[in-house]
Amino acid sequence: MLDATPLSEGWTLHHDGAALPAAVPGCVHTDLLAAGVIPDPFLGRAETEVAWVGRRDWTYETMLDAAPGEHEQTDLVFEGLDTAAEIRAGGQLLGRVRNMHRSHRFDVTGLQGPLSVRFTSAYTEAEAVRERLGERPNAYPEPFQYIRKMACSFGWDWGPTLVTAGIWKPVRLERWSTARIARVRPLVTVEDGLGRVELYVDVERTRVEAALRVTARVGDVRASAEIDGTSGVVRLEVPDPALWWPRGYGEQPLYDVELELLSEAGPLDAWRRRIGFRTVELDRSPDAHGSGFTFVVNGERLFARGVNWIPDDVFPSRITRERYRTRLTQAAEAGVDLVRIWGGGIYESEDFYEACDELGLMVWQDFPFACAAYPEEQPLRGEVEAEARENVVRLMPHPSLVLWNGNNENLWGFRDWDWESRLAGNSWGEGYYLGVLPRVVAELDPTRPYTAGSPWSGSWDHHPNDPAHGTHHSWDVWNRLDYAAYRSEVPRFVAEFGWQAPPAYATLRRALPGERLAPDSPGMLHHQKADDGNGKLARGLAHHFAMPEGGFSERDFDRWHYLTQVNQARAVAAGIEHWRSHWPVCAGTIVWQLNDCWPVTSWAAIDGDGREKPLYHELKRLYADRLLTLQLRDGELVLAVINQSAEPWSPSLTLRRMSVEGGVVAETSVGLAAEARSVALIRVPKDLEPVGPKEFLVADADGDGDGLRALHFPVPDREVPYPQPRFDVTVAPGKVTVTAHTLVRDLLLQADRLAPTASTDRGLVTLLPGEQVTLAVRGWETPDADAARAALYCMEPTR
Structure with missing residues (x-):
């Protein structure tokens, strides 16, 4: 059998003659942080102090012993390298790579000695490609579209500019003989109560003449097939399979699939995954309102209750299986049934999709293209197709995956962001979204729908962001209007909309140590990446609340913090309530955004320290059945x-x-x-x-x-002439009870003000006179009524 050995120990990071211990998987920033060479870039304005890291070249080294032992061949396998690198082993050049979104394999049989991975700065690589292929427009002043790397490493309107490098996924040695499984492409379908599993198997051989076969099992069903040269297919039929459903519609049964590659001498390699049986369609039929965009799972038409997902850390190697599970469980507990993986991030790890399979969260997967014109020439074109082929096949087993999406906002950008004239006929990505990617999906994964982009109206016959056709992004409201404007139209599917608010108070205190907080204090402004973000927050408040003369100051910070949280929750509620009330014309909303990758003022419902903002709790109400x-x-x-x-x-x-x-x-x-x-x-x-x-x-x-x-x-x-709020507060272990004597509108317990570890199960609550609410509080060891009252906020008479 193939023997896999992790290669995670003994790595060092080298630069300018210095050698530091290196964690693999990891990245340069986390290694430098662990060694005390750089400050934490999440704190204060330290992000700017570490900008030099992304401009340097870095080398990782360890010792390699690739003696095959009892096997014929030894391969060095990198699951992910970030991003442009040269790999050498035993004095030999193994290869050069330039794509964070792919794995890489090298035959190192018999090689011994130093193994080095030399990373060229992503800036150097991207700028060289730009020089060769010509300038293309994008939404941010960074060259992220010229390199196949997580785009938001270069900064976004919610993220820091921390351009990473490193061995960001596991690396291992694989020793094998005769043949190994190179790829398994599972097609899982269900029709008329019969589940079908077709496993298309590709193998790599050391011995061409060896007779090979594969055996497969799903539950009690077994089948086998011969390998003809380097490929074969084994088919299994499962009678009356239990169907996988999105959460809220049924259960999520999963089936173990086991496949084994054998020669006459015995087993050579194995492949194991979990699958689910379900059908998924996307109804884009024209009707009296335009053309729809409705998910249909197992014949059931759904109003999708979604959230947009960004990488949960700007250093993705730090995201553990447990952290994925925590964040996605938070989503499920908020009533979410669809998570859109946004195109400026990554194809997530198996841990992410496995959690979604188990929690019943449908996954909408963007291909990694966002907010830019992408060149279609080499060296990018070949990398794009290679990464798409690898990741489509990698993610196919997951029943949670319901949609492939070509890009984020690039078709819209071409039409509305003055790209067409600036491009002057140069390629910009249309050939990917309307050519390469749908061809790859149709060839490899015909069981799932594909859409060219978000937003996208279905063809150039309509404006890409036409609310009457396909998917719509509603950003004029946040950028220019009051949230009441959400109610002015009924899009067929709202794939992005949102409103900003700062993170929780305890998150700000940790991220901005020693700073006297004000809306415009230096650290607050640094942790606000949106263009005129504070101005938009202020104008959004002014539509609804009486503003202090001259705006909110340091003295008013707590009130500003509370009101911005209220306004975020109310804005999202205005949209979702309106659009849900127009089902089935509108068939889904995807809030921008669920999570953050660092502590920042943003559209997130869960802040960069994992604390739930009032918006998170409002989603529980808005997304309830x-x-x-x-x-x-x-x-x-x-x-x-x-x-x-x-x-x-x-x-x-x-x-x-x-x-x-x-x-x-x-x-x-x-x-x-x-x-x-x-x-x-x-x-x-x-x-x-x-x-x-x-x-x-x-x-x-x-x-x-x-x-x-x-x-x-x-x-x-x-x-509104609100009365002076009057209410009683009592506390007991694990709970705070509030009894109202007047109207108390939008009462909020900011539990993290009680203790950084504290959290509560409720967000904004409105009480009528005589009503009572009990708020569960976790992580608060010494209940105190005065402290609880100080952490309670609500609407007050206009000052």
């Missing part, structure tokens, strides 16, 4: 009862027109039935509509145990 929302439709106020569950829902609804002082002006009860996977609407009676700044409407669904509520205030907060 059942949701109430009050919406204006054609000038009339309606209550939408959204039921994405598998059972009909007939809630008993209470509508109360209330004054902000707490009195009930008018009240009624109504019944309304919402069928499974549907939305039901009811017109709010005229006498229940709130009038003026002192009134609001409350809709409650009683008797279902969920405590579902919708609120409608007819004017912005700055015009």
